[in-house]
Amino acid sequence: MNGSRRVDELRNIGVTIAKRFNEVGIFSExxxxxxxxxxxxxxxxxxxxxxxxxxxxxxxxxxxxxRDVHWDDLPESRxxxxxxxxxxxxxxxxxxxxxxxCGARKRDAADCESP
Numbered sequence: 001m002n003g004s005r006r007v008d009e010l011r012n013i014g015v016t017i018a019k020r021f022n023e024v025g026i027f028s029e030x031x032x033x034x035x036x037x038x039x040x041x042x043x044x045x046x047x048x049x050x051x052x053x054x055x056x057x058x059x060x061x062x063x064x065x066x067r068d069v070h071w072d073d074l075p076e077s078r079x080x081x082x083x084x085x086x087x088x089x090x091x092x093x094x095x096x097x098x099x100x101x102c103g104a105r106k107r108d109a110a111d112c113e114s115p
């Protein structure tokens with residue numbers, strides 16, 4: 001991880017997500033890393049509570065951006081751990097009503113090393 005890259009320079013992060021990062025005070029790779037992907041997702045979700053935020057385009061993309069991989073290449077075990085941290089398992093009492101899950105392909109890949 002370089003740490004000094006702007007969020008709009010990170011893999012998986014498009015114009016809309018970069019703008020939403022900036023709205024909640026995340027401007028660099030280091031900002032995202034320090035805050036954490038789950039908290040970044042929560043902040044954006046809270047700011048845009050009227051929007052549906054597919055996990056694959058937000059939570060997974062944030063994590064994958066820090067690992068410099070495509071979001072679908074995150075191991076299924078890591079995706080599950082992120083959803084658990086967010087409280088987004090189906091039927092979870094803390095699940096956000098406007099949150100949309102995404103049908104990502106299952107992978108057999110082992111967890112990759114932390115950046």
